[in-house]
Amino acid sequence: VKLVESGGGLVQPGGSLRLSCAASGFTFSWYRMSWYRQAPGKERELVANITRAGGSTNYADSVKGRFTISRDNAKNTVYLQMNSLKSEDTAVYYCNAWVGGMEYWGKGTLVTVSS
Numbered sequence: 001v002k003l004v005e006s007g008g009g010l011v012q013p014g015g016s017l018r019l020s021c022a023a024s025g026f027t028f029s030w031y032r033m034s035w036y037r038q039a040p041g042k043e044r045e046l047v048a049n050i051t052r053a054g055g056s057t058n059y060a061d062s063v064k065g066r067f068t069i070s071r072d073n074a075k076n077t078v079y080l081q082m083n084s085l086k087s088e089d090t091a092v093y094y095c096n097a098w099v100g101g102m103e104y105w106g107k108g109t110l111v112t113v114s115s
Contacts (some may be wrong), residue, residue: 001025003095008109019080021095029073037091
């Protein structure tokens, strides 16, 4: 199993970014996918997750209405569209999947929201 995040960077408050997570090594369409984040000095927290076919999503209260998780099972990719970014969204964002009873993480992509 391999998860590779991309799309992070520096953005001003109020701006947008789209993160991508390319998955390989397993049957992507069979599994729920999640995005987590970890800010400096804080614990890792769940941002959003999406069911296998994308029919159901779940969001942390802090990002509801601003972030959208989606997936393209044909491309084995899950996305996180982040709008109206705030300084408190600054964190390393990680892609996550439970496959065969084991938990897998990508290496993360850094999002910095600053003027």
